Amino acid sequence: MIAMDTRLTDITMQFPGTRALDNVSVTFRRDEVHGLIGENGAGKSTLVNVLGGSLQPTSGRIAIADKELKLKSPRDALLRGIAHVSQEGSLVQALSGAGNILLGAEPRTAGVIAQGRLKTEAAALVKRWFPQVSIDLDEPVGSLPMADRKVIEIVRALRGDVRLLILDEPTATLPAREKEQLWAIIRGLPKQGVGVILISHFLSEIKALSDRITVLRDGRHVVTEKAVDLSESQLVDLMLRRSGDTASKAQTEKTRATGDVVLRIAGWKAGRIEVPQFEIRAGEIVGLIGLTGSGHFGFARSLYNPAGVTCTTCEVGGSAVALHKTLTMRDAGVALVPDHRMENALIGEWSLRENLAMVHPQHAVVTTGVLSRRREEAEAQRVMRLMNVKAHSSAQELKTLSGGNKQKISIGKWLYGAQDRYRVMIFIEPTEGVDIGAKAEIYAEMRRLAGQGVGIVIASSDLIEIETMADRVVPFVDQTARPELARPQFSESAFIGAMSGVAA
Amino acid sequence: MSSASTGTAPSQELVLGFLRKDHIQRYSTLVVLVLMFVIFAATVDRFLQPQNLLNIAQQISILTIVGVGLTFGFAAREMDLSVGFAVGLAGILVPLLLTKDVALPLALLAGVGAGLVIGGINAVLVTIIGIPSLIATLATASILFGISFLLTGGRAIYGGLPEAYLWLGQGRIGGFPVLAMLMLIAVALAWFVMERTVFGRYIYAVGGNRKAAELSGINVRFYRIAALVVCSVFATVAGMLLASRLGSGQPNAGERYLLDGLATVFIGMTMLRPGTSTVVGTFFGALFIGIINNGLNLLGMDTYIQSIVKGIIILTAVAIVSRTTKLNLL
Numbered sequence A: 001m002i003a004m005d006t007r008l009t010d011i012t013m014q015f016p017g018t019r020a021l022d023n024v025s026v027t028f029r030r031d032e033v034h035g036l037i038g039e040n041g042a043g044k045s046t047l048v049n050v051l052g053g054s055l056q057p058t059s060g061r062i063a064i065a066d067k068e069l070k071l072k073s074p075r076d077a078l079l080r081g082i083a084h085v086s087q088e089g090s091l092v093q094a095l096s097g098a099g100n101i102l103l104g105a106e107p108r109t110a111g112v113i114a115q116g117r118l119k120t121e122a123a124a125l126v127k128r129w130f131p132q133v134s135i136d137l138d139e140p141v142g143s144l145p146m147a148d149r150k151v152i153e154i155v156r157a158l159r160g161d162v163r164l165l166i167l168d169e170p171t172a173t174l175p176a177r178e179k180e181q182l183w184a185i186i187r188g189l190p191k192q193g194v195g196v197i198l199i200s201h202f203l204s205e206i207k208a209l210s211d212r213i214t215v216l217r218d219g220r221h222v223v224t225e226k227a228v229d230l231s232e233s234q235l236v237d238l239m240l241r242r243s244g245d246t247a248s249k250a251q252t253e254k255t256r257a258t259g260d261v262v263l264r265i266a267g268w269k270a271g272r273i274e275v276p277q278f279e280i281r282a283g284e285i286v287g288l289i290g291l292t293g294s295g296h297f298g299f300a301r302s303l304y305n306p307a308g309v310t311c312t313t314c315e316v317g318g319s320a321v322a323l324h325k326t327l328t329m330r331d332a333g334v335a336l337v338p339d340h341r342m343e344n345a346l347i348g349e350w351s352l353r354e355n356l357a358m359v360h361p362q363h364a365v366v367t368t369g370v371l372s373r374r375r376e377e378a379e380a381q382r383v384m385r386l387m388n389v390k391a392h393s394s395a396q397e398l399k400t401l402s403g404g405n406k407q408k409i410s411i412g413k414w415l416y417g418a419q420d421r422y423r424v425m426i427f428i429e430p431t432e433g434v435d436i437g438a439k440a441e442i443y444a445e446m447r448r449l450a451g452q453g454v455g456i457v458i459a460s461s462d463l464i465e466i467e468t469m470a471d472r473v474v475p476f477v478d479q480t481a482r483p484e485l486a487r488p489q490f491s492e493s494a495f496i497g498a499m500s501g502v503a504a
Numbered sequence B: 001m002s003s004a005s006t007g008t009a010p011s012q013e014l015v016l017g018f019l020r021k022d023h024i025q026r027y028s029t030l031v032v033l034v035l036m037f038v039i040f041a042a043t044v045d046r047f048l049q050p051q052n053l054l055n056i057a058q059q060i061s062i063l064t065i066v067g068v069g070l071t072f073g074f075a076a077r078e079m080d081l082s083v084g085f086a087v088g089l090a091g092i093l094v095p096l097l098l099t100k101d102v103a104l105p106l107a108l109l110a111g112v113g114a115g116l117v118i119g120g121i122n123a124v125l126v127t128i129i130g131i132p133s134l135i136a137t138l139a140t141a142s143i144l145f146g147i148s149f150l151l152t153g154g155r156a157i158y159g160g161l162p163e164a165y166l167w168l169g170q171g172r173i174g175g176f177p178v179l180a181m182l183m184l185i186a187v188a189l190a191w192f193v194m195e196r197t198v199f200g201r202y203i204y205a206v207g208g209n210r211k212a213a214e215l216s217g218i219n220v221r222f223y224r225i226a227a228l229v230v231c232s233v234f235a236t237v238a239g240m241l242l243a244s245r246l247g248s249g250q251p252n253a254g255e256r257y258l259l260d261g262l263a264t265v266f267i268g269m270t271m272l273r274p275g276t277s278t279v280v281g282t283f284f285g286a287l288f289i290g291i292i293n294n295g296l297n298l299l300g301m302d303t304y305i306q307s308i309v310k311g312i313i314i315l316t317a318v319a320i321v322s323r324t325t326k327l328n329l330l
Helices: A044-051 A075-081 A096-099 A115-129 A146-157 A178-191 A203-209 A232-239 A244-255 A298-304 A327-331 A352-356 A373-385 A401-414 A437-452 A462-470 A492-499 B012-043 B051-077 B083-099 B104-129 B135-152 B161-168 B176-195 B196-206 B210-215 B222-248 B256-269 B279-298 B304-323
Strands: A008-015 A018-028 A033-037 A059-065 A068-070 A080-083 A164-168 A195-199 A212-218 A220-226 A261-270 A273-281 A286-291 A313-316 A332-338 A424-428 A455-459 A470-479
Touching: A008 A044, A008 A470, A018 A044, A033 A044, A033 A178, A033 A203, A044 A080, A044 A164, A044 A195, A044 B256, A059 B279, A075 A080, A080 A146, A096 A115, A096 A146, A115 A146, A115 A178, A146 A178, A178 A195, A178 A203, A195 A203, A212 A232, A220 A232, A232 A492, A232 B083, A261 A298, A273 A298, A286 A298, A286 A437, A286 A462, A286 A492, A298 A327, A298 A332, A298 A424, A298 A455, A298 A470, A327 A332, A332 A401, A352 A373, A352 A401, A352 B161, A373 A401, A401 A437, A424 A437, A424 B104, A437 A455, A437 A462, A455 A462, A462 A492, B012 B279, B051 B083, B051 B104, B051 B176, B051 B196, B051 B256, B051 B279, B083 B104, B083 B135, B083 B222, B083 B256, B104 B135, B104 B161, B104 B222, B161 B176, B161 B222, B176 B196, B176 B222, B176 B279, B196 B210, B196 B222, B210 B222, B256 B279, B279 B304
Parallel strands: A018 A220, A033 A195, A033 A212, A080 A164, A164 A195, A286 A455, A286 A470, A332 A424, A424 A455
Antiparallel strands: A008 A018, A008 A059, A059 A068, A212 A220, A261 A273, A261 A313
16 A cells, blocks of 8 residues: 555645745555644645646656656646546536536547537446435536535546546535535545545544544645544644744733724625624724635725625714625725735735825825826835835835735725725735744734724734734634633634634 | 746845846837838938938828727727727718818817717726726727718718818928827827826726735726726827828728737837837837838838738737737727
8 A cells, every 4th residue: 555655744835935845754554634723824835736737846856656746837847647626626517417527528429519428427436426415407507505516626636547536625615404404425545446535624523534634734734643632622723833922912912092983883784694793993903704705804805995885883983884886894994904915915016106196096185186296206115114014115016015015915905095084994814925024014003003002903814813812802604693702711722713703 | 836946045146137138028129119210211212311211201291199098908908909990980971071061170089989989888898897908999899880881881081171171180380290290199098097107007907916916995897997088089180190191091901000019019018118008118219110111111022021020020929029028908
């Protein structure tokens, strides 16, 4: 069996500004479910992307069955027997289950897809791997239950000669009763010679399914152990940094003076997201946490853009806001620094000055609608100094900046020409892809803003960030806000418990 | 994957290299333009005569105005394929009204009004119904073409056009064509709006990153509508001037302004701010096309050859833009 291992040795993956993987060595076997855990940003996705051929490591070696090789593309990896089923799903919704399973390899008669054989071959594949499963393969997958769709994706991935199957959060989108069904399927695979790499946020799931577990932290390999030798609380300890950050934490331990309520909402419904009650005072920092897709990011966005939201109460700065237009909340004083800054906040080809002036270009207006370069430049310089943006001039193209400096511009947009008009500032993943130095500066800026009486909302999947910054935390489970945690209750395990719906 | 391969921090050398490459890209089209000018000047007898240069200015005027309109559309990432027939429609509507004894200012206003209506319809199709502009304007182009022929029965309209109207397209002030002056005014005005006003900034923002514009509180729909309307209005203004220059309204005279207009924008997108349409870039694009057409004409090349040359130029420009920036028009 050893000869059939997939072995990663000293894999390092360097991105501009961050080292996503740092000399990681792991061996995956064909006869095991191998759990891969770590916080967001620990390097799990990067590692499986290297294995799946989507990323080429900066250095390090990959060997399959003791033969060293390079995985140049996802196709290349697939030919070597490594298949990747991503979290989001990659099915063609309008095609039938059979059509999806044999997508790109349809049986043909004289160039025409042979529908009959398509069905029987697809059914045979399902039966070969999962004899206990029955799925309607004629239905368009868009109308099938989520678990069935996942099974179809897995069967398609197993079409070739697969030795290793990467499953990224396979149960994240599944209702509880469908999870069990998928668990049985995953556990059966190693018996048929297909090793599984399982990534999941649910520790209980990792514990229950895995033979061995690898923990990553900050791009480094922490440990690979038999699952039976590790308890869930040990796993949590291994995942989380236990040192550092104490200085910044001490800073927030001081009780911050808080002022009047700057935002109060009740009966907030944004699509499926429900928040019965939420308020934030001037100077407060509130954290929103949740598992992927649990609604904390959606809620944060809906506070800024309330299109389609209904509510019973919505007050900003003490006065009621009617939610009839997308910009009413912004006009009332709510700002949003979104996640994925290059998609949602910035224009790469623009200068820093133009990016900063995007929200309030009016600041530099001299006569009706006409901009003064000089005034714009002066204000851009002020914000760049305030945010300590490292660039040679405000005319530099934004895309040439590092992640941290880009994020500073994304925040600075709301400070440019704003004259303290924002009472609530919402940050989603404020430090994603940001180096440690810039991270500290961004935290300091949030605290400065809070000190000025801005209510700060941070929606983040970085639990250490939440623990460091927040005064209180609202966990989201299944699109709903749950009872909040106050600072004395803070701990990573309390957060994880609250996020997975387990009462602390 | 490209982010992975550029993993290491750029060294000073790389940064300098990048700047150089950037500059080459920014100015190479201009260099080609100047080279072309020099070659024609050296090889074609009459090319450098002041009269010919003024001819070029006059010849590119209408094209430039169409191109500048398209520049607004492209800046907001909207493509308008109806400009050619918008030129054609205005170019018969205004002469038609004038031959029916409508006062000149009113007839010109009607031409602008036609632009507002055409742009408005395009904008509704694109921003409210949600049809990609490339497709919606292709369909309106066909409709405009049909209307033009219905209005005239396919015949040209000439005779009885007032002197004042013909002066716009044919007159000269101190030897300088009025048409070229109107073009320069249009270019200056459009440049000012795009580069020096909040309106222009927002149009660029909507085209640069729609999602970011939206989350920055910009009314994206309004600026997409505005860009499409400006595009059509410039086209109909160009159409009125075209009929004035030709001294007649011809239903199919506008056709070639679509492809040539797009060419000016694409050539413009290769320079200054690569990947972004700019008014000055488009002006140089029109100059590029004008000089080639003029030079080849003087050399006695027939129009088929010119058409082939133009096609190659457009492909080259678009190839440069697509390979170096993310050109996403749909």
